[in-house]
Amino acid sequence: MATTKSSISVPLSYEALELTHVKLSHHPHGVPNATPVVVITLNRPEKHNAFTPQMANSLECTFRMIHFDNRVKVVVLTGAGRMFCAGSDLDIGFGDGKGRAVDFRDIGGRVALAMHRCHKPTIVALQGAAVGVGMTMTLPAAIRICHEQSKYGFVFTQRGLTIESCASYFLPRLVGFSRAMHLIATGGVFPPTPKYFGDLFTEALPDAVQVLPRALEMAQEMAETTSPLASAMSRALMWEGPRSPEAAHLLESRVFHHIMGEQDYREGVNSFLEKRKPQFKTNPQENGPPGYPWWFPVDVQLGLPLSKSNL
Structure with missing residues (x-):
């Protein structure tokens, strides 16, 4: 079942929330209530931000809140310390494989x-190395910025595991099937060069301390200059679009026609002609086109009836 606004409590201040293994902050600093840019920091530096079930719960909860919060325009995800994320915490493990697969x-x-369902785009600032789920969880983000001296990898096969975090969907679409196959088949850890990752990383910066400031700079610019409605619908058209150019044309035309009747379009044109920053106010939850979502969302909540198609 899709998350509804009635089931989510949006906080006045994200900094006041107490979440396990995750820290939330406003940008710029010193603002008491939610800002257009909210920073999510993986906060287990003593464990190189190794991924835990508690961290997953905190991240999932945060993205769901931000999805419904009209004050927030862009999310920046980063890590505390010298690594972005060392993958799953192997001291905790993944379970023993018992129970029904349909319930996992x-x-x-x-x-x-x-992250993918959140209407607000995410910029990931990988200020240090990342492996395993530390990489796969970043794939739904709009932008990834990294440190060119750090190394990154999808190490699952070297741990006797298959890929997860919807990586089988996102990774080949982002880097191509050939590179995705190489990354997964070798399970190797590599520098963030196009040879291995294509253009998965928008920017690779020479100094680790440059990564987060650059992500914040980009996020602030996006928050000030892009329409949340146009951004959310454009990303949905790419991820959830038809498979033929003719069908894409029909869908894009329908969405474009709807957007032309919205306030953000008029504001975007007027602000450009008047040489000022736009003041976009249209809410993606309330002002999406008729028939949105145009695909068939799959219910991934527990409690689905047991069938072969669910295994």
Whole structure:
């Protein structure tokens, strides 16, 4: 079942929330209530931000809140300390494989779907190395910025595991099937160069301390200059679009026609002609086009009836 606003409590201040293994902050600093840019920090530096079920719960909860919060326009996700994320905490493990497969949901996938479903774009600032779920959970983000001297990898096969966090969907679409196959088949850890990752990383910066400030700079610009409605619908058109150019044309035309009748379009044109920053106010939850979502969302909540298609 899809998350509804009635089931989510949006806080006055994200900094006041007490979440396990995750820290939330406003940007710029010193603002008491939610700002257009909210920073999510993986906060287990003593464990290199190794991923835990509690961290997954905190991230999933945060993305769901931000999805419904009209004050927030862009999310920045980063890590505390010298690594972005060392993958899952192997001291905790993944379970013993007992019970029904239909009742299992990988925790990285829950986070990836929460990020993907959030109408607000995410910029990931990988200020240090990342492996395993530390990489796969970033794939639904709009932008990834990294440190060029750090290394990154999808190490699952070297741990006797398969990929998760919806990576089988996102990774080949982002880097191509050939590179995705190489990354997964080798399970290797590599520098963030196009040879291995294509253009998965928008920017690779020479100094680790440059990564988060650059992500915040980009997030602030996006928050000030892009329409939340146009951004959310454009990303949905790419991720959930038809498979033929003709069908894409028909869908894009229908969505474009709807957007032309919205306030954000008039504001975008007027602000450009008047040489000022736009003041976009249209809410993606309330002003989406008729028939949105145009795809068939799959219910991934527990409690589905047991059938072969659910295994």
